[in-house]
Structures are given as C-alpha cells and as structure tokens.
Amino acid sequence: MVSGERVRLQVVKGRKQTDSWLPTPDGTPMRxxxxxxxxxxxxxxxxxxxxxxxxxxxxxxxxxxxxxxxxxxxxxxxxxxxxxxxxxxxxxxxxxxxxxxxxxxxxxxxxxxxxxxxxxxxxxxxxxxxxxxxxxxxxxxxxxxxxxxxxxxxxxxxxxxPRRVEQFVCPVVGERFHRELTIWDEVGYELDFAPAKIMSLNNIYVRWFAPNDLLEAASAAVAWDKVSFDKHNKTTRVGEAEWLTNKPVTIYGRALGWSAELTSSVTLATGPLDARTHWEKLYLPALSQIELMTRQH
Structure with a gap:
C-alpha cells in the first residue's frame, strides 16, 4: 500500500473468486x-x-x-x-x-x-x-x-x-521439565554435550503445567504486569515478582501465563486451573536447579 493512501473497504459480495490462491510473497504456503x-x-x-x-x-x-x-x-x-x-x-x-x-x-x-x-x-x-x-x-x-x-x-x-490483560509468573517445581531439557547429560559414549545443554536451557518453551508442577500448587502465582487498553500503553513491559518459601523446595524455572478480560463479564485465561487452550503457558528454564530452604526468597 502507498503511504497515505485512503483504504477503501471492498464488499466481497459479487466479486469473482477462484478455488485456489497464490503462495505468500516469500513462496511459502499460507499458514x-x-x-x-x-x-x-x-x-x-x-x-x-x-x-x-x-x-x-x-x-x-x-x-x-x-x-x-x-x-x-x-x-x-x-x-x-x-x-x-x-x-x-x-x-x-x-x-x-x-x-x-x-x-x-x-x-x-x-x-x-x-x-x-x-x-x-x-x-x-x-x-x-x-x-x-x-x-x-x-x-x-x-x-x-x-x-x-x-x-x-x-x-x-x-x-x-479485550479490555485489559494481566500477566502472571510462578516458580516451576516439577522436575520433569528440567529432565527433558538436560537429556544432553545422558548421551554417553564419553561425549560431553554441555554447550548444547546450555543452549536448550537458554530458551523459552510452550508447555502445559498441572497445578502440582508449580510452587504451592499454583497459588504462589504473582501478577507482575497489567495493561488496560482504554489508555495509551508502552510496548516494552517491565515488572518484578518475589516469593518467600514456607518449606525447602527446588525451583527449575518460571511459568508465565496471562488473563485477558474481554468484557466485564467474560475472562479468558491460561492458568493451570483454567480450561486448557492452544496458548498453554510459557516455560523459562533455570540454567541450573535452585535449592531454597524454608523462609528463603
């Protein structure tokens, strides 16, 4: 589109259509x-x-x-x-x-x-x-x-x-996610794949978490960001979260989820207690497991 050109919406009624369409501009199939x-x-x-x-x-x-x-x-x-x-x-x-x-x-x-x-x-x-x-x-x-x-x-x-979106974070205590990403340690044959393991851990993954995969069965989730769309918002988001343990625990990373208020009466969320969606949650692995004692941040 030429910059500054007025877009005229075209009503499709009466337009001739075909049964096929061209690939995308880069030659790949439509997604x-x-x-x-x-x-x-x-x-x-x-x-x-x-x-x-x-x-x-x-x-x-x-x-x-x-x-x-x-x-x-x-x-x-x-x-x-x-x-x-x-x-x-x-x-x-x-x-x-x-x-x-x-x-x-x-x-x-x-x-x-x-x-x-x-x-x-x-x-x-x-x-x-x-x-x-x-x-x-x-x-x-x-x-x-x-x-x-x-x-x-x-x-x-x-x-x-939606009217607003709130973001949440919760520590991951389920070991299975860490085991999945550190399988490099078990390659064997007197080979060391440590650099590959670091690459795997320095990544973000889409995963589904059950409540018991998260600290305090997900009740430890903390809101770290909120955007209300009735005003202008910055696109870069910054926030903080902290936890105080009530018993010894091993942390393997963090899970990120969100809750979108579509209207005053309808909410769509990606928490472990919410109905499962295609979005699931994000998993941010820790580079190494974190051992915390009681009453430790």
Missing part, C-alpha cells in the same frame, strides 16, 4: 494449519462469542475485527446481528477470509487486506475486537495495534475487546 489450531480452540472461540454477544445490539452496533485471520470473530459479529463489520487482515489469509465471507453470505461484512495502522481515515465503530494474543500475550503487537485502534477506529463511547 492454514496455524489458523486451524485457532479455530479448534473451543475455549477461545466460546469466550469471544460470549463477549461479542454481550455488547452487540442487533441492527445497531458496528464492529471492527483487527487482525482478522480467517475472519471468524468478524463473522460471529455479523451472525449476532452487527449492523456493519469491517475486517482488517494484512496476511495472505485475507484471500481465504474473502472466500469464507462469500460462502457464508455475510453481506454486512467487508474485508480490507491491509494493516490497520496503515488506514489513514477509517470508518469508526462501536466495538473493536482483536484476537492478536500470543503465548506471551503481546508478541503479536496487540499493544501497538490497540493503541492505534483506540485513537483512530473507536467511536466515542465505544469499547475494546
């Missing part, structure tokens, strides 16, 4: 399996459906779905009776979203294959929904996206979904 994983997450889908259902007034509410992917959330908004739904998606998946929109006959929805921040003067809407949450919640730039969307897309009195 359809990633989007299949998202749509297979029933916990995610149900939470966003409840959130949209609670705020859409049929025939009146206008909605923007930013980072629309296949268009699922925008399509749900249309099915719930939104007066107009604008979908913004910069990736090649937008072509599939167009086909799906036409296939589902959602005439009040329209798609622009463009990054929302490149839209100079968009039509403002009552509700902005953006499911651009990652395993680390902000890895898909949702903070910058909603900073811009709130200022340029949202009508007076409108609302954002």
């Amino acid at each position: 359809i399996e990633y989007h299949r994983t998202l749509l297979a997450d029933r916990v995610r889908n149900a939470a966003f459906h409840r959130a949209l259902q609670s705020v859409i007034v049929p025939g009146r509410t206008t909605v923007a779905d930013i980072g629309a992917g296949t268009g699922f959330l925008g399509f749900i908004a249309a099915k719930l009776g939104a007066a107009r739904v604008d979908l913004y998606e910069t990736g090649e998946i937008a072509e599939l979203a167009r086909r799906l929109l036409k296939h589902n006959r959602l005439s009040q929805a329209r798609i622009a294959q463009v990054h929302s921040t490149d839209v100079e003067t968009p039509d403002r809407v009552d509700v902005i929904v953006s499911e651009t949450l990652g395993n680390y919640p902000f890895e898909e730039n949702i903070i910058a996206t909603l900073n811009h969307a709130r200022a340029h897309f949202l009508a007076p009195g409108g609302m954002l979904i």
